[in-house]
Amino acid sequence: MVSLNTPTAAPPGAPAGAAPAGRRPALRRDGRYAGLFLAPSLAGLALFTLFPTVMALGISLFDWPVFGERTFLGIDNYTHLLNDPVFRRVVLNTALFVVLYVPLNVVVSLGLAVWLGPKIRGRQAFRVLFFIPVMTPMVANVMVWRLLFQPGGLIDTGMQSWFGVDAPNFLGSSSWAMPAIVAMSIWQGFGYNFLVFSAALDQVPQSQLESAQIDGAGPLQRFRYVTWPMITPSIFFATTMTLITSFQVFAQPFILTQGGPGVSTQTIVMYVYNQGWQFLTMGLASAAGWVLFVIIMGITAIQFVGQKRWVHYDV
Known part of the structure; x- marks a missing residue:
């Protein structure tokens, strides 16, 4: 009888340490859930940090008054x-x-x-x-x-x-x-x-x-x-x-x-x-x-x- 806790062997030719085929859907699902939970923080980082930083670099190359021609x-x-x-x-x-x-x-x-x-x-x-x-x-x-x-x-x-x-x-x-x-x-x-x-x-x-x-x-x-x-x-x-x-x-x-x-x-x-x-x-x-x-x-x-x-x- 095969134990339920016995890990499934990787298919021949698979790289060492590769996840068994049966676990790959679960790993992909976990990755999607992780991305879902990280999305608000990543969106905030992009919107309030990365975008202003890049925008500031662009503005620094201009004469950029608040009002008037740039x-x-x-x-x-x-x-x-x-x-x-x-x-x-x-x-x-x-x-x-x-x-x-x-x-x-x-x-x-x-x-x-x-x-x-x-x-x-x-x-x-x-x-x-x-x-x-x-x-x-x-x-x-x-x-x-x-x-x-x-x-x-x-x-x-x-x-x-x-x-x-x-x-x-x-x-x-x-x-x-x-x-x-x-x-x-x-x-x-x-x-x-x-x-x-x-x-x-x-x-x-x-x-x-x-x-x-x-x-x-x-x-x-x-x-x-x-x-x-x-x-x-x-x-x-x-x-x-x-x-x-x-x-x-x-x-x-x-x-x-x-x-x-x-x-x-x-x-x-x-x-x-x-x-x-x-x-x-x-x-x-x-x-x-x-x-x-x-x-x-x-x-x-x-x-x-x-x-x-x-x-x-x-x-």
């Missing part, structure tokens, strides 16, 4: 951006924000995740507390920090009471405005990476840490040679996602400083917004958006190439 310019919009001192300053502002924000975000998130180990009492409450800023609307957070930073605010009052000195004009000084935006952004966003790192640390086998301790390894050595290699995939993921989002920073400088003083805190996304919706030059705004897209894609590609040197997936 003229083909070729790459003149991109040439204008390269020669525009304001855009060059905007790119430097964005790069400065990324250089300050990303390392500090990762260090703060990882440091708190390491500190909040299994032996800390109230660990779950701390996790919820650290994640609350991420869940709070960005605009609400920025408005609260604007009240803290302004002259006569809580920071200024506290420094006068404790140290007898006035706080710097954080939002009105070109030297302090960007650090203030970075500080606010770290408070807003560190909770996400904190949870990523905390989950990764929970997966590190305690037996290996105990073995290293028995062999005489101290806390720093255990972290360097045992914990760090095992959490490098999570660090790579968090760093990549944080880099991508930091290049798109908009709400913080837009609400805190409106890009000022001058253009000292204006970012690329703010430049796109101003060109598109204040000056109504959609072609130039689209060109700036594509410059940002290329920058993000280039840095992300470098990260993926460089991860082979330090990310360990087979630990």
Whole structure:
């Protein structure tokens, strides 16, 4: 008697691993069902992401006012951006924000995740507390920090009471405005990476840490040679996602400083917004958006190439 659980042999000449003939209709049916369930998401991706991206590339090649005649310019919009001192300053502002924000975000998130180990009492409450800023609307957070930073605010009052000195004009000084935006952004966003790192640390086998301790390894050595290699995939993921989002920073400088003083805190996304919706030059705004897209894609590609040197997936 043939068992019902015995797999049907593949016909002679069929490639190795090919599905038996009796299962092919079922696989095709499952594929159709999968496509049916994926269709809404794929349609949304095509309609709201792919189509606008391609459309923006086309618009960037034109003088495209909201009202009036549109003229083909070729790459003149991109040439204008390269020669525009304001855009060059905007790119430097964005790069400065990324250089300050990303390392500090990762260090703060990882440091708190390491500190909040299994032996800390109230660990779950701390996790919820650290994640609350991420869940709070960005605009609400920025408005609260604007009240803290302004002259006569809580920071200024506290420094006068404790140290007898006035706080710097954080939002009105070109030297302090960007650090203030970075500080606010770290408070807003560190909770996400904190949870990523905390989950990764929970997966590190305690037996290996105990073995290293028995062999005489101290806390720093255990972290360097045992914990760090095992959490490098999570660090790579968090760093990549944080880099991508930091290049798109908009709400913080837009609400805190409106890009000022001058253009000292204006970012690329703010430049796109101003060109598109204040000056109504959609072609130039689209060109700036594509410059940002290329920058993000280039840095992300470098990260993926460089991860082979330090990310360990087979630990």
